[in-house]
Amino acid sequence: MYNVVFVLGPPGSGKGTICAQIQENLGYVHLSAGDLLRAERERVGSQFGALIENHIKNGSIVPVEITCSLLENAMIASKDANGFLIDGFPRNEDNLSGWNKQMGGKVNEQFVLFLSCPVDVCIDRCLHRGQGRTDDNVDSLKKRVETYNHSTFPIIEHFGKLGMVREVNSERPVAEVYNDVVEVFTAANQK
Ligand SMILES: Nc1ncnc2c1ncn2[C@@H]1O[C@H](COP(=O)(O)OP(=O)(O)O)[C@@H](O)[C@H]1O
Numbered sequence: 001m002y003n004v005v006f007v008l009g010p011p012g013s014g015k016g017t018i019c020a021q022i023q024e025n026l027g028y029v030h031l032s033a034g035d036l037l038r039a040e041r042e043r044v045g046s047q048f049g050a051l052i053e054n055h056i057k058n059g060s061i062v063p064v065e066i067t068c069s070l071l072e073n074a075m076i077a078s079k080d081a082n083g084f085l086i087d088g089f090p091r092n093e094d095n096l097s098g099w100n101k102q103m104g105g106k107v108n109e110q111f112v113l114f115l116s117c118p119v120d121v122c123i124d125r126c127l128h129r130g131q132g133r134t135d136d137n138v139d140s141l142k143k144r145v146e147t148y149n150h151s152t153f154p155i156i157e158h159f160g161k162l163g164m165v166r167e168v169n170s171e172r173p174v175a176e177v178y179n180d181v182v183e184v185f186t187a188a189n190q191k
Protein backbone atom coordinates (compact mmCIF):
# COMPACT_ATOMS: atom_id res chain seq x y z
CA MET A 1 0.00 0.00 0.00
CA TYR A 2 1.30 3.42 -0.93
CA ASN A 3 0.74 6.23 1.59
CA VAL A 4 -0.81 9.13 -0.25
CA VAL A 5 -1.49 12.76 0.71
CA PHE A 6 -3.51 14.86 -1.72
CA VAL A 7 -2.43 18.51 -1.80
CA LEU A 8 -5.12 20.87 -3.07
CA GLY A 9 -5.78 24.60 -3.19
CA PRO A 10 -6.27 27.32 -5.79
CA PRO A 11 -3.65 27.91 -8.50
CA GLY A 12 -0.84 29.84 -6.84
CA SER A 13 -1.74 28.79 -3.30
CA GLY A 14 1.78 27.36 -2.89
CA LYS A 15 1.21 23.63 -3.43
CA GLY A 16 4.42 23.08 -5.38
CA THR A 17 6.49 25.22 -3.02
CA ILE A 18 5.33 23.40 0.11
CA CYS A 19 5.53 19.94 -1.47
CA ALA A 20 9.16 20.53 -2.46
CA GLN A 21 10.02 21.29 1.18
CA ILE A 22 8.10 18.30 2.53
CA GLN A 23 9.85 16.04 0.03
CA GLU A 24 13.22 17.44 1.09
CA ASN A 25 12.62 16.98 4.82
CA LEU A 26 10.06 14.22 5.37
CA GLY A 27 10.89 11.66 2.70
CA TYR A 28 7.64 11.87 0.81
CA VAL A 29 7.97 11.90 -2.96
CA HIS A 30 6.40 14.94 -4.63
CA LEU A 31 4.27 14.15 -7.66
CA SER A 32 2.79 17.23 -9.28
CA ALA A 33 0.01 16.20 -11.65
CA GLY A 34 0.55 19.44 -13.56
CA ASP A 35 4.31 18.81 -13.90
CA LEU A 36 3.68 15.24 -15.07
CA LEU A 37 1.21 16.50 -17.67
CA ARG A 38 3.65 19.18 -18.86
CA ALA A 39 6.38 16.51 -19.19
CA GLU A 40 4.02 14.27 -21.16
CA ARG A 41 3.13 17.26 -23.37
CA GLU A 42 6.85 17.63 -24.21
CA ARG A 43 7.58 13.92 -24.64
CA VAL A 44 8.52 13.04 -28.20
CA GLY A 45 6.00 10.55 -29.56
CA SER A 46 3.26 11.34 -27.06
CA GLN A 47 -0.18 11.18 -28.64
CA PHE A 48 -1.55 13.51 -25.97
CA GLY A 49 0.64 16.61 -26.39
CA ALA A 50 -1.90 18.81 -28.17
CA LEU A 51 -4.80 17.67 -26.02
CA ILE A 52 -2.88 18.40 -22.82
CA GLU A 53 -1.82 21.85 -24.02
CA ASN A 54 -5.43 22.73 -24.92
CA HIS A 55 -6.63 21.81 -21.45
CA ILE A 56 -3.78 23.63 -19.72
CA LYS A 57 -4.36 26.85 -21.68
CA ASN A 58 -8.10 26.70 -21.07
CA GLY A 59 -7.73 25.82 -17.43
CA SER A 60 -9.87 22.75 -18.02
CA ILE A 61 -9.07 19.29 -16.81
CA VAL A 62 -7.37 16.50 -18.74
CA PRO A 63 -9.24 13.15 -18.86
CA VAL A 64 -8.40 11.14 -15.78
CA GLU A 65 -7.07 8.07 -17.60
CA ILE A 66 -4.10 10.12 -18.79
CA THR A 67 -3.33 11.85 -15.50
CA CYS A 68 -3.90 8.82 -13.33
CA SER A 69 -1.62 6.61 -15.44
CA LEU A 70 1.15 9.21 -15.23
CA LEU A 71 0.71 9.30 -11.44
CA GLU A 72 0.66 5.52 -11.05
CA ASN A 73 3.75 5.07 -13.24
CA ALA A 74 5.58 7.68 -11.17
CA MET A 75 4.57 5.91 -7.97
CA ILE A 76 5.80 2.57 -9.28
CA ALA A 77 9.10 4.22 -10.20
CA SER A 78 9.62 5.34 -6.57
CA LYS A 79 8.02 2.45 -4.76
CA ASP A 80 10.32 2.63 -1.71
CA ALA A 81 9.14 6.13 -0.71
CA ASN A 82 7.57 6.78 2.71
CA GLY A 83 4.62 8.18 0.84
CA PHE A 84 3.54 10.38 -2.01
CA LEU A 85 2.40 13.98 -2.19
CA ILE A 86 -0.12 14.10 -4.99
CA ASP A 87 -0.06 17.80 -5.84
CA GLY A 88 -3.00 19.28 -7.74
CA PHE A 89 -5.10 16.13 -8.10
CA PRO A 90 -7.96 15.09 -7.91
CA ARG A 91 -9.40 18.29 -9.39
CA ASN A 92 -12.93 17.19 -10.32
CA GLU A 93 -15.47 14.33 -10.08
CA ASP A 94 -14.00 12.57 -13.11
CA ASN A 95 -10.53 12.65 -11.50
CA LEU A 96 -11.86 11.29 -8.23
CA SER A 97 -13.92 8.46 -9.68
CA GLY A 98 -11.15 7.49 -12.13
CA TRP A 99 -8.59 7.45 -9.33
CA ASN A 100 -10.82 5.32 -7.13
CA LYS A 101 -11.34 2.89 -9.99
CA GLN A 102 -7.65 2.62 -10.89
CA MET A 103 -6.02 3.03 -7.47
CA GLY A 104 -8.64 1.92 -4.94
CA GLY A 105 -7.15 -0.87 -2.83
CA LYS A 106 -3.59 0.07 -3.81
CA VAL A 107 -3.26 3.22 -1.68
CA ASN A 108 -3.68 4.41 1.87
CA GLU A 109 -5.09 7.94 1.64
CA GLN A 110 -3.75 9.65 4.77
CA PHE A 111 -5.37 13.08 4.45
CA VAL A 112 -5.95 16.04 2.16
CA LEU A 113 -3.75 19.08 2.72
CA PHE A 114 -5.81 22.11 1.75
CA LEU A 115 -3.76 25.26 1.22
CA SER A 116 -6.26 28.09 1.45
CA CYS A 117 -5.46 31.52 0.10
CA PRO A 118 -7.59 34.37 -1.29
CA VAL A 119 -7.96 34.19 -5.04
CA ASP A 120 -6.62 37.71 -5.72
CA VAL A 121 -3.40 36.84 -3.87
CA CYS A 122 -3.13 33.56 -5.80
CA ILE A 123 -3.59 35.23 -9.18
CA ASP A 124 -0.95 37.81 -8.35
CA ARG A 125 1.49 35.06 -7.39
CA CYS A 126 0.87 33.16 -10.64
CA LEU A 127 1.40 36.31 -12.71
CA HIS A 128 4.80 36.71 -11.03
CA ARG A 129 5.75 33.01 -10.97
CA GLY A 130 8.28 33.51 -13.76
CA GLN A 131 8.26 29.93 -15.06
CA GLY A 132 7.11 30.89 -18.55
CA ARG A 133 3.98 28.79 -18.24
CA THR A 134 1.46 29.11 -21.05
CA ASP A 135 -1.34 29.37 -18.47
CA ASP A 136 0.06 32.07 -16.18
CA ASN A 137 -1.75 34.88 -17.97
CA VAL A 138 -4.90 36.81 -17.04
CA ASP A 139 -7.15 34.97 -19.54
CA SER A 140 -6.10 31.45 -18.54
CA LEU A 141 -6.08 32.35 -14.85
CA LYS A 142 -9.70 33.49 -15.01
CA LYS A 143 -10.65 30.08 -16.38
CA ARG A 144 -8.45 28.22 -13.90
CA VAL A 145 -10.07 30.00 -10.97
CA GLU A 146 -13.51 29.20 -12.39
CA THR A 147 -12.55 25.55 -12.71
CA TYR A 148 -11.20 25.59 -9.17
CA ASN A 149 -14.41 27.11 -7.77
CA HIS A 150 -16.82 24.93 -9.73
CA SER A 151 -14.99 21.61 -9.90
CA THR A 152 -12.13 21.39 -7.41
CA PHE A 153 -13.57 23.04 -4.32
CA PRO A 154 -16.46 20.54 -4.25
CA ILE A 155 -13.89 17.73 -4.17
CA ILE A 156 -12.26 19.36 -1.13
CA GLU A 157 -15.72 19.58 0.46
CA HIS A 158 -16.31 15.92 -0.32
CA PHE A 159 -13.12 14.97 1.54
CA GLY A 160 -14.12 17.40 4.29
CA LYS A 161 -17.29 15.42 4.93
CA LEU A 162 -15.08 12.34 5.37
CA GLY A 163 -13.03 14.21 8.01
CA MET A 164 -9.92 14.01 5.83
CA VAL A 165 -9.14 17.70 5.23
CA ARG A 166 -6.35 19.54 7.04
CA GLU A 167 -6.59 23.22 6.12
CA VAL A 168 -3.59 25.52 6.37
CA ASN A 169 -3.80 29.23 5.58
CA SER A 170 -1.17 29.76 2.87
CA GLU A 171 -1.56 33.50 2.56
CA ARG A 172 1.29 33.86 5.09
CA PRO A 173 5.07 33.69 4.48
CA VAL A 174 6.28 30.29 3.28
CA ALA A 175 8.15 29.49 6.52
CA GLU A 176 4.99 29.97 8.59
CA VAL A 177 2.90 27.90 6.22
CA TYR A 178 5.53 25.18 6.22
CA ASN A 179 5.67 25.00 10.04
CA ASP A 180 1.94 24.40 10.24
CA VAL A 181 2.12 21.83 7.45
CA VAL A 182 4.83 19.89 9.29
CA GLU A 183 2.58 19.78 12.35
CA VAL A 184 -0.16 18.25 10.24
CA PHE A 185 2.21 15.56 8.94
CA THR A 186 3.58 14.88 12.41
CA ALA A 187 0.10 14.41 13.84
CA ALA A 188 -0.95 12.14 10.98
CA ASN A 189 2.11 9.92 11.27
CA GLN A 190 1.81 9.53 15.07
CA LYS A 191 -1.38 7.54 14.68
N1 LIG B 1 3.47 31.57 1.10
C1 LIG B 1 3.87 32.23 0.00
N2 LIG B 1 4.03 33.55 0.03
C2 LIG B 1 4.41 34.23 -1.09
N3 LIG B 1 4.67 33.64 -2.29
C3 LIG B 1 4.51 32.32 -2.38
C4 LIG B 1 4.11 31.53 -1.25
N4 LIG B 1 4.04 30.23 -1.65
C5 LIG B 1 4.39 30.21 -2.94
N5 LIG B 1 4.68 31.45 -3.39
C6 LIG B 1 5.08 31.85 -4.77
O1 LIG B 1 3.86 31.87 -5.53
C7 LIG B 1 4.04 31.27 -6.81
C8 LIG B 1 3.12 30.06 -6.94
O2 LIG B 1 3.56 29.05 -6.03
P1 LIG B 1 3.44 27.51 -6.38
O3 LIG B 1 4.10 26.76 -5.28
O4 LIG B 1 3.92 27.26 -7.76
O5 LIG B 1 1.83 27.33 -6.27
P2 LIG B 1 0.84 26.24 -6.87
O6 LIG B 1 1.62 24.99 -7.14
O7 LIG B 1 -0.22 26.06 -5.82
O8 LIG B 1 0.28 26.86 -8.11
C9 LIG B 1 5.52 30.93 -6.91
O9 LIG B 1 6.19 31.99 -7.55
C10 LIG B 1 5.97 30.82 -5.45
O10 LIG B 1 7.32 31.16 -5.29
Ligand SMILES: O=c1ccn([C@@H]2O[C@H](COP(=O)(O)OP(=O)(O)O)[C@@H](O)[C@H]2O)c(=O)[nH]1
Residues within 6 Å of the ligand: 010, 011, 012, 015, 016, 032, 033, 034, 035, 037, 055, 056, 057, 058, 059, 060, 061, 062, 063, 067, 087, 088, 089, 090, 091, 095, 135, 144
Ligand atom coordinates in the same frame (compact mmCIF):
# COMPACT_ATOMS: atom_id res chain seq x y z
O1 LIG C 1 -4.80 16.59 -12.29
C1 LIG C 1 -4.59 17.55 -13.06
C2 LIG C 1 -3.64 18.56 -12.77
C3 LIG C 1 -3.48 19.59 -13.67
N1 LIG C 1 -4.19 19.62 -14.82
C4 LIG C 1 -4.01 20.70 -15.80
O2 LIG C 1 -2.77 21.34 -15.59
C5 LIG C 1 -2.99 22.73 -15.31
C6 LIG C 1 -1.93 23.23 -14.37
O3 LIG C 1 -1.97 22.48 -13.17
P1 LIG C 1 -0.96 22.79 -12.00
O4 LIG C 1 -1.33 21.92 -10.83
O5 LIG C 1 0.44 22.70 -12.50
O6 LIG C 1 -1.30 24.31 -11.66
P2 LIG C 1 -1.14 25.06 -10.29
O7 LIG C 1 -2.39 24.84 -9.48
O8 LIG C 1 0.07 24.48 -9.62
O9 LIG C 1 -0.94 26.50 -10.63
C7 LIG C 1 -4.41 22.78 -14.78
O10 LIG C 1 -5.00 24.07 -14.90
C8 LIG C 1 -5.09 21.76 -15.67
O11 LIG C 1 -5.36 22.27 -16.96
C9 LIG C 1 -5.11 18.64 -15.10
O12 LIG C 1 -5.79 18.67 -16.12
N2 LIG C 1 -5.28 17.61 -14.21
Ligand SMILES: [Mg+2]
Residues within 6 Å of the ligand: 015, 016, 032, 034, 088
Ligand atom coordinates in the same frame (compact mmCIF):
# COMPACT_ATOMS: atom_id res chain seq x y z
MG1 LIG D 1 1.83 23.84 -8.87
